[in-house]
Amino acid sequence: MTVRLTPENAAHLLERLRESQPLVQCLTNAVVTNFTANVLLALGAAPAMVDVPTEAGPFAGIASGVLVNVGTPHAEQRNAMLEAAAAAHAAGTPWVLDPVAVGVLPVRTGLARELLHFRPTAIRGNPSEIIALAQLGTGGRGVDATDSPESAADAAALLARSTGASVAVSGVVDLITDGSHTIRVANGHALLTRVTGGGCALGAVTAAVLSLVDPDDPGAILAATAAATLVYTVAAELAAADAAGPGSFAVHFLDRLHSLDAATVADQARLA
Numbered sequence: 001m002t003v004r005l006t007p008e009n010a011a012h013l014l015e016r017l018r019e020s021q022p023l024v025q026c027l028t029n030a031v032v033t034n035f036t037a038n039v040l041l042a043l044g045a046a047p048a049m050v051d052v053p054t055e056a057g058p059f060a061g062i063a064s065g066v067l068v069n070v071g072t073p074h075a076e077q078r079n080a081m082l083e084a085a086a087a088a089h090a091a092g093t094p095w096v097l098d099p100v101a102v103g104v105l106p107v108r109t110g111l112a113r114e115l116l117h118f119r120p121t122a123i124r125g126n127p128s129e130i131i132a133l134a135q136l137g138t139g140g141r142g143v144d145a146t147d148s149p150e151s152a153a154d155a156a157a158l159l160a161r162s163t164g165a166s167v168a169v170s171g172v173v174d175l176i177t178d179g180s181h182t183i184r185v186a187n188g189h190a191l192l193t194r195v196t197g198g199g200c201a202l203g204a205v206t207a208a209v210l211s212l213v214d215p216d217d218p219g220a221i222l223a224a225t226a227a228a229t230l231v232y233t234v235a236a237e238l239a240a241a242d243a244a245g246p247g248s249f250a251v252h253f254l255d256r257l258h259s260l261d262a263a264t265v266a267d268q269a270r271l272a
């Protein structure tokens, strides 16, 4: 079955996420751990930051979805990430790779290359990271994006085809591709880039939504990856309308993720 993303099916996935409360294992960076867990809880998912070796692998076998974000990759966490990715791959657990600053910094670049062997279900990053990961460029200036998603479109498609992952590139208009079909999400707000975790927490939400679809259906995986971005960015827009700046935005964002309903997602969606 191939599912094309419509606002209605993104809205339906939000409802299913609330019903099924997926258990999302996060091996993520030290900066965004708390925010990421709060974003998952606000949406109705269950976060578990299980990121030490010997626990990470077995847990990935029972989790609904796994996030591996290489933002602060200490040695022990690197081993846990490889263990979790291997176990997720073996168990058929959907997992998301966020290649934070890959291409710029050597330790995480080598780690990301190893992680790709375990076939992420989705890869989510900023344009520089996606370009670097696709080895079409040398990356940007680090953790923040320096290119637009459109400038990474070819790299994203190449990366998707070479890994089998759906690839989501963040920016003003997010681009999500499986290498043959591309979905663009125009929703979002610049305040997401003024709080830590604005991109990173989206990786965790993507893992949550991927857990709801057939892992053997590429169309459903692409649609779920884009639906995660849509739900997340609609909540961000609504939050920004009530926010005085980054601090109150973060608070309103959690509230909007919590209260967001399917009808609002369908009504506010700007897809192309």
Ligand SMILES: Nc1ncnc2c1ncn2[C@@H]1O[C@H](COP(=O)(O)OP(=O)(O)OP(=O)(O)O)[C@@H](O)[C@H]1O
Residues within 6 Å of the ligand: 100, 125, 126, 143, 144, 145, 170, 171, 172, 173, 174, 187, 188, 189, 190, 192, 193, 195, 196, 197, 198, 199, 200, 201, 202, 229, 233
């Ligand atoms: N200028 C913008 N206008 C509207 N929405 C934006 C803008 N920039 C980013 N976004 C939204 O914010 C989300 C996070 O994007 P961002 O570029 O901050 O990710 P990131 O670089 O991975 O972040 P992080 O540094 O937290 O990992 C995107 O999915 C996008 O929808």
Ligand SMILES: Cc1ncsc1CCO
Residues within 6 Å of the ligand: 029, 031, 032, 071, 072, 100, 143, 196, 197, 200
């Ligand atoms: C600021 C920062 N440094 C390493 S990871 C991270 C969070 C945003 O990616």
Ligand SMILES: [Mg+2]
Residues within 6 Å of the ligand: 098, 100, 125, 126, 143, 199, 200
């Ligand atoms: Mg990032």
